[in-house]
Amino acid sequence: MTQGSSPAEKCALLRLAEQLEWINRSVGVLVAWLSLAMVLVTFVVVVLRYVFDTGSIALQESVTYMYAILFMLGVAYTLQQDGHVRVDILYQGFSRPGQAWVNLLGTLFLLVPVSVFLLVSSWGYVADAWAVHEGSREAGGLQGVWLLKTLLLIMPVLMLLQGLIWVLRNGLLLAGVEVEVEAVANATADAVVDPTAETATKRKQASMSESKSESKSDSGMETKPHG
Numbered sequence: 001m002t003q004g005s006s007p008a009e010k011c012a013l014l015r016l017a018e019q020l021e022w023i024n025r026s027v028g029v030l031v032a033w034l035s036l037a038m039v040l041v042t043f044v045v046v047v048l049r050y051v052f053d054t055g056s057i058a059l060q061e062s063v064t065y066m067y068a069i070l071f072m073l074g075v076a077y078t079l080q081q082d083g084h085v086r087v088d089i090l091y092q093g094f095s096r097p098g099q100a101w102v103n104l105l106g107t108l109f110l111l112v113p114v115s116v117f118l119l120v121s122s123w124g125y126v127a128d129a130w131a132v133h134e135g136s137r138e139a140g141g142l143q144g145v146w147l148l149k150t151l152l153l154i155m156p157v158l159m160l161l162q163g164l165i166w167v168l169r170n171g172l173l174l175a176g177v178e179v180e181v182e183a184v185a186n187a188t189a190d191a192v193v194d195p196t197a198e199t200a201t202k203r204k205q206a207s208m209s210e211s212k213s214e215s216k217s218d219s220g221m222e223t224k225p226h227g
Contacts, residue, residue: 024162027076027077027158034066038067038070044059057140058140061142062142068148073154073155103170104167107167112160125152126153130146
């Protein structure tokens, strides 16, 4: 990226990162509701078991399904929100460029290789489940095990997507583009919040100038000798 690049060209990759983030953010917000669903279904299972002395294998397995979906599809969203536990005690003390380097190198040499490994190693396992439309081994259980195992492919794809976003964001930060865009955005936000601020400032400055001029005029009149 050259110094002579236009602001639009510099912001293009940043806008792309923001658009890609919408995917993981939407998935994360959607699957988060499964937390509530798991609580409600578990409550129903307990009531059926201890109050009505009956049960449902499908309901019990649905809790496992929801937990798997919540974890597997929510992991990329958690990474986007920087919600995973960090063990690097030095990271918090780094400057923003230093943290950007850690995030960038960690993404390229840890996140991407592990995600690719999970994707490649799980492909045959998932393909076998799809081939036979694998279902539950329990009578009355859910017959969507083949769909559940597909999460083994979707999760690394979402993680690779978030890795791409982090490479873009941290690369742009190191290039100074994101900082530059943030400054412009903050200035624009200030103007939107108080669009009359600049006009009021100019009026105040003009008023002060007029007051100074009047003071000088009054001072001149006072010192002028009388005939």
